[in-house]
Amino acid sequence: xxPTLRRKLEALAERxxxxxxxxADPAVLAxxxxxxxxxxxxxxxxxxxxxxxxxxxxxxxxxxxxAMREDxxxxxxxxxxxxxxxxxxxxxxxxxxxxxxxxxxxDDANLFLEVRAGTGGDEAxxxxxxxxxxxxxxxxxxxxxxxxxxxxxxxxxxxxxxxARVSGRGAFSxxxxxxGTHRVQRVPATESQGRIHTSAATVAxxxxxxxxDDVVINPAxxxxxxxxxxxxxxxxxxxxDSAIRITHLPTGxxxxxxxxxxxxxxxxxxxxxxxxxxxxxxxxRQQAAQAxxxxxxxxxxxxxxxxxxxxxxxxxxxxxxxxxxxxxxxxNVIEGAMDELLDRLAREHQAEELARLSEG
Numbered sequence: 001x002x003p004t005l006r007r008k009l010e011a012l013a014e015r016x017x018x019x020x021x022x023x024a025d026p027a028v029l030a031x032x033x034x035x036x037x038x039x040x041x042x043x044x045x046x047x048x049x050x051x052x053x054x055x056x057x058x059x060x061x062x063x064x065x066x067a068m069r070e071d072x073x074x075x076x077x078x079x080x081x082x083x084x085x086x087x088x089x090x091x092x093x094x095x096x097x098x099x100x101x102x103x104x105x106x107d108d109a110n111l112f113l114e115v116r117a118g119t120g121g122d123e124a125x126x127x128x129x130x131x132x133x134x135x136x137x138x139x140x141x142x143x144x145x146x147x148x149x150x151x152x153x154x155x156x157x158x159x160x161x162x163x164a165r166v167s168g169r170g171a172f173s174x175x176x177x178x179x180g181t182h183r184v185q186r187v188p189a190t191e192s193q194g195r196i197h198t199s200a201a202t203v204a205x206x207x208x209x210x211x212x213d214d215v216v217i218n219p220a221x222x223x224x225x226x227x228x229x230x231x232x233x234x235x236x237x238x239x240x241d242s243a244i245r246i247t248h249l250p251t252g253x254x255x256x257x258x259x260x261x262x263x264x265x266x267x268x269x270x271x272x273x274x275x276x277x278x279x280x281x282x283x284x285r286q287q288a289a290q291a292x293x294x295x296x297x298x299x300x301x302x303x304x305x306x307x308x309x310x311x312x313x314x315x316x317x318x319x320x321x322x323x324x325x326x327x328x329x330x331x332n333v334i335e336g337a338m339d340e341l342l343d344r345l346a347r348e349h350q351a352e353e354l355a356r357l358s359e360g
Contacts, residue, residue, distance in 0.1 A: 001093050002358045008100055013052055016045040048099040055092040061085045101353045107173035109209040112273055113146075116161045117154065118181060120199025123188040125154025127310075128201040130334060131182060132162050135175070137336025144168025149269060150243075150256040163256070163273070165208070172207045177321075177345045179205045180305045186312035196313060200306075206280045208272065215275040223247040226263060246270045253277050310334065317341070322348045 001009075019042040022028050028035050065081035068074045115132045117124035139146050144166055151162040166175070183200045191197060226241040243258035244266040255277065257269040309318045310330055317333050319325040325344050327333065333341060 001097060004358050005097060005100060005354075008357065009048070009052065009096060012045055012100075013049055016042065016049050019045070044103065048096070051092060051095050051099060055089065055096065058085055058088045058092060062089065097354055098350060100357055101350055104173065104176075106176075106207040106209045108169055109172040109207040110165065110167040111172045111175060111208055112149075112204075112206040112276055113164045113166050113175070114161070114204040114206070115159065115163075116202050117159065118200035118202055120184075120197065122154060122156040122158075123184075123197055124199040124201055125160050126156065126158035126188070127182075127184045127199050128160070128162065129154070129158025130184075131201055131203060132159060132164070134334050134336055134338070135166070135178075136164070138338045139166050139168065139171070141336055142168060142171075142174070144171050148259060149273065150258050165269075165273075172205070172209075174342055175205050176207070177342075177349065178203050178307075180307035183306055183309045184312070185309065206273075206276050208276050209279075215279050217248070217271075217275065217278070221249050223249060224267075227258075242266060244270045246274055248274060248278065251278065251281070253281075319345065321345075 019038050022038050023035070023042060028038060062082060062085035065078050065085055069078035069082065071078075113132070113135055115128045115135075117128040120127070136146050145168060147165045147167070149163045149165055152160040154160050181200050181202050183198060185196055185198050187194055188197050188199075223246070225245040225247075227243045227245065228241050242261060242263045243256065244263060245254065245256045246267075247254045253274060255270045255274045257266040257273070260266045260269065307319060307321055309316075309320070311318070312330065315328050315330045317327050317330045319341065322344060325341075325348075327341060329337070329340070
């Protein structure tokens with residue numbers, strides 16, 4: 001571990017001691033907001049301090065084993081304990097490095113998943129449907145809930161556009177690097193000559209975190225249209241103008257909701273998604289200004305960036321942001337077995353963050 005990271009660890013350990021004193025201060029106890037804030041920060045630092053304590057014990061164990069090596073009768077046992085202590089120290093150092101990475105407060109948030117067909121006509125819509133099904137099946141494996149909020153089916157299958165809400169613990173933390181342009185290379189079902197076509201679809205992952213409650217929207221900036229839903233929900237939704245389309249005039253952002261039976265419920269859903277999009281757009285602008293060199297953008301990132309290629313003839317999936325990230329397991333990935341891919345992206349992000357911390 002670099003001296004810079006070690007100093008950061010020591011500073012955080014000192015901060016935890018300071019918080020322990022503050023939480024016993026009558027003035028803090030009387031202030032509910034300060035007490036909650038300090039308690040939350042204290043809880044976040046607990047794993048780091050516990051790991052530091054374990055590292056101290058491992059160093060003591062190593063010193064004791066090294067001293068024991070001086071005894072000829074205990075030398076063999078000492079060598080085993082030295083090796084075990086060194087391995088434990090290496091493991092704890094890795095854990096401490098990861099604990100230094102600031103936790104994204106949105107990691108446990110639910111999210112809005114938006115998939116839109118790009119270039120490629122009917123095949124792009126079919127591919128957009130494949131991508132949505134991939135994420136839906138992955139969500140099912142994780143025990144998350146997927147609720148479609150609006151969709152526009154393609155003429156020959158798939159979707160021109162589909163928007164869903166994904167709810168479940170850790171949803172955003174797992175899918176936050178999926179935003180961008182996804183490209184597919186395969187022979188379309190509509191291709192009679194057997195030629196490989198290239199098509200694309202765009203994915204946006206937008207967190208639904210607590211901060212959306214703080215987003216204030218001027219009603220004068222909204223254009224609200226109602227229309228007849230074509231989605232599921234029985235005969236009622238097809239007989240009344242219960243679906244809602246809201247346009248935010250200053251930004252041009254358009255959101256729709258058509259899955260609820262009542263216009264009021266659809267409006268509430270659409271407004272929540274609009275707030276999430278506006279908040280995400282602002283954060284993305286800030287991230288772009290602060291981290292132009294990062295390969296992995298969290299949240300919306302640059303949605304025009306080609307991030308991944310799915311080559312069906314070769315069974316290959318390649319993520320273009322991470323050198324060497326190519327898997328020859330496309331049939332399983334497209335069916336929702338995404339853990340290996342997502343784990344690699346998470347590790348790359350952690351390495352990026354650690355490098356940034358080491359640079360101070």
